[in-house]
Amino acid sequence: MMMMMMMMMMMMMMMMMAVVVVVVVVVVVVVVVVVIMVVVTTTMTTTATTLTAAMLTAMTTEMTTTMMKNTTTTTMMMVMMMIVMMIMMMVVVMVMMVMMIMMMVMMIMMMVVMMVMMMMTMMLTTTTTMYVKKYQL
Secondary structure, eight states: OHHHHHHHHHHHHHHHHHHHHHHHHHHHHHHHHHHHHHHHHHHHHHHHHHHHHHHHHHHHHHHHHHHTTOSHHHHHHHHHHHHHHHHHHHHHHHHHHHHHHHHHHHHHHHHHHHHHHHHHHHHHHHHHHHHHHHHTO
16 A cells, blocks of 8 residues: 555656656747847847948948939949848848747747646546545545
8 A cells, every 4th residue: 555655656756757857848948949039130130230321321422422423323322222121121021030930939839838737637637536446545
């Protein structure tokens, strides 16, 4: 009887430990991924903004100088500006998409963790009920 109780306790402890380990691993992975994504997004945005600022200044100066000479260069500059803006928008959209994907992954992870918890609780309850039925405690 006592041996059975001890065995049950050991099993439960092992189960709990496994659940804790799984949860910790999932949390660590999610945190690392989120940190990496944040760093990447921040670096991308900063570099893009600095680049655009430099381009804008250079283009404005060139425009003012070349306005008097000819209009073809100005049109070229305009086209370049448009291209740069398009690239910027693309980068922003990509960042947004990445963020959305990260959110989805987080949700899925949370769902998985919840499911595991539910399964563990069900198993524990079933084992305890079986034990009680067996020995009519």
